[in-house]
Structures are given as structure tokens and as C-alpha cells.
Amino acid sequence: MLRPALVTAAVFAVGLTAACGPSSQSAGASAPAAAGQPSEAPAADGTTSASASASASPSTSASPSASASASSGSSPSPSRAQTPAAAPKPSRTSAAPAPAKVPGPGYDSSADAQQLINAALSSAKADGRMVLLDFGANWCGNCKAADKVFGQSQTAALLGASYHLVKIDIGGNSSANSALLRKYSPSGGTYKMPVLVVVSPSGTVKVDTHATGNPSLTSEGINSFLRQWAS
Numbered sequence: 001m002l003r004p005a006l007v008t009a010a011v012f013a014v015g016l017t018a019a020c021g022p023s024s025q026s027a028g029a030s031a032p033a034a035a036g037q038p039s040e041a042p043a044a045d046g047t048t049s050a051s052a053s054a055s056a057s058p059s060t061s062a063s064p065s066a067s068a069s070a071s072s073g074s075s076p077s078p079s080r081a082q083t084p085a086a087a088p089k090p091s092r093t094s095a096a097p098a099p100a101k102v103p104g105p106g107y108d109s110s111a112d113a114q115q116l117i118n119a120a121l122s123s124a125k126a127d128g129r130m131v132l133l134d135f136g137a138n139w140c141g142n143c144k145a146a147d148k149v150f151g152q153s154q155t156a157a158l159l160g161a162s163y164h165l166v167k168i169d170i171g172g173n174s175s176a177n178s179a180l181l182r183k184y185s186p187s188g189g190t191y192k193m194p195v196l197v198v199v200s201p202s203g204t205v206k207v208d209t210h211a212t213g214n215p216s217l218t219s220e221g222i223n224s225f226l227r228q229w230a231s
Contacts (some may be wrong), residue, residue, distance in 0.1 A: 097127045099160030105147035106138050107169035113177050120164035124201035130230060131201070132163040135181050136194035137171020143194045145217040155223055162230035163198075170195075185210040198229040 100123070120131045136143035149155050150165075159165055170177050170193070182188065184197045185208045196214065198206040207229055209215070215225040 099157070100127075100129060100164050102150065102156050102159045102165055103167050105144070105151060107136055107143075107167050107171065109138075109169040109172045109174065111169075113166070113168045113174075113180055116166045116168075117180070120166050121199070121201065121203060123164050124199075128201060129161075130163050130206065131199040132159070132165045132226075133184055133197040133199060134165060134167045134194055135170045135177075135185070135191070135197070136167070137169060139171055140193045142192075142214075142217055146194050146196075146222065149217065149219050149222045152219055155219060155226070158223060158226045158230070162226065184208065187211050196225070 117131070117133065123129070124131050134143075134146070136146070150159065168177050168180060170181050170191075181191065181195065184199065184205060185191070185195055187208070187210060191210055192214070194209075194214070196207075196209040200206055215221040
């Protein structure tokens with residue numbers, strides 16, 4: 001009679017199971033994941049839920065902000081713009097010519113005055129300066145006074161910047177020099193020395209002090225005269 005007793009016990013166990021009801025865990029769910037591991041429960045249609053997929057799978061692409069941060073952080077910082085070297089200064093092509101040489105005091109009776117005038121006119125055509133003819137004599141007091149002013153630094157600078165000075169002796173017996181005086185100061189009569197004649201580079205007389213009268217033979221008078229006829 002042992003076998004009927006076993007059958008009865010088995011039937012009793014099945015009845016207990018049916019009385020407890022279904023498990024709260026979904027059918028087919030796997031065992032709970034280990035601590036720290038996300039649970040992947042398949043959806044009803046067999047696909048993995050979005051939340052589970054997003055939490056379980058590592059992101060394969062960085063977000064735009066993260067990419068920008070990574071890009072800006074990983075790219076080398078641009079080097080400082082270097083200041084370009086200063087361009088070399090172009091050479092002056094229209095530099096002012098060197099000051100013309102100013103003769104010393106006195107008159108050289110042996111000099112070829114015509115040759116000196118020709119050379120001065122040639123230089124004037126090249127640099128645009130005027131030619132100043134100074135007719136005088138070594139024994140003339142007014143000529144010595146003018147020479148003293150010509151030797152002063154300010155007057156010498158004016159002469160060198162704007163004139164080619166030619167000194168011509170008319171105190172001796174040079175007929176050639178007397179002829180040059182009459183050529184550039186043709187009004188004739190008695191000449192009061194010094195006779196100062198300003199000639200343009202083309203050879204045109206600009207002023208003749210035999211006709212107009214000499215300026216005051218002081219630094220103020222001669223400097224004013226030189227500035228007036230410099231161009």
C-alpha cells in the first residue's frame with residue numbers, strides 16, 4: 001500500500017503550487033543581474049528596451065558639446081602672431097643736394113671769371129640753385145663788409161643751400177672782367193661796389209643791385225636779400 005501513498009503526496013504538492021499563484025517576476029526573465037551590472041529585459045516584441053540599451057551599451061559617439069570641448073582641448077593653441085619685421089626704408093631718390101661751396105673772402109684777380117660763371121650755370125641747371133655774381137675789389141671797404149657777412153654761419157648756409165657764388169675782381173686792369181660786368185649789369189655809369197647780380201639757371205638776370213641799389217651790408221640785410229631771390 002506504499003505506492004498509493006506516494007501518489008497522494010504528489011497530488012498534494014501540485015495543489016500547493018497552484019494555490020501560491022504566479023511569480024511577480026515576468027515569465028522568461030533572467031535571473032537578477034549582478035550588483036553594478038544593468039539589467040537587460042527584452043521588450044514584448046523581443047527587442048531590447050531603449051533605456052536598457054542606452055544604459056548598458058557605451059556611447060559610440062561623443063555629444064556635440066563634448067566633441068567641441070575635446071576638439072578645443074586637444075588641438076594645439078595657435079601660436080602668437082609674430083610681428084612682421086619692419087620693411088627696409090627705401091633709399092631717398094630726391095634727397096637735397098649737398099650745399100654748394102662758398103668761396104672765401106677776397107677776389108682772385110688771376111681766376112678765369114668766364115670759366116667760373118660757366119661752371120656755376122652748369123651746376124645750377126643740375127640742382128636748380130641760382131647763381132650769385134659778386135663783382136668787387138680787394139681794396140673796397142664795402143666789399144670787405146659783405147665778405148664778412150658771407151662768412152657768418154647763417155649766411156653761409158643760405159648761400160650754400162640756394163646759390164652758386166662767383167666772385168669776380170673788377171678792381172684791377174682786367175678788361176675781360178670789366179666786359180662781364182657790363183654784360184650782366186648793362187645800365188652803365190659809375191658802379192658802386194659790390195655789384196651783386198642774381199642769375200637763373202637759364203642765364204636770365206633776376207636782379208642787379210647796380211640798378212636797384214645794394215641791400216644793407218649787414219647779416220639782416222644780406223640774408224633778407226638772399227631769401228628774396230633764392231627762387
